[in-house]
Amino acid sequence: MRKVLAAAATFLLLALPAHAQLQPVQPQQPLGGGDGRSGSQPRFGDTQDCRAEAQRQAEARYPPQRIGRPGRETTIQNRDLFPAETSLFQDCMRRKGF
Secondary structure, three states: OHHHHHHHHHHHHHHHHHHHHHOOOOOOOOOOOOOOOOOOOOOHHHHHHHHHHHHHHHHHHOOOEEEOOOOOOEEEOOOOHHHHHHHHHHHHHHHOOO
16 A cells, blocks of 8 residues: 555656646736826835825824833834825825826
């Protein structure tokens, strides 16, 4: 029984590279196309502008909380900050046409 299993495993291992070589490589397309309404790709400056705007607006809406006594304060980030920042970034990119 062991010889049969060993022979089957060897056959599968030898057949695998041959099968993988027969598969053509397909180019990957970005998800969603990535093109804006004007048919252009978002530039680095577009994403940086939207990221900075989203961070600024999210921090204004959800400021960090400071707890403790003076001199020994601890700052805690609001848990709603990240989802708000993500949503604001998406809104900005949509306004830019992406």
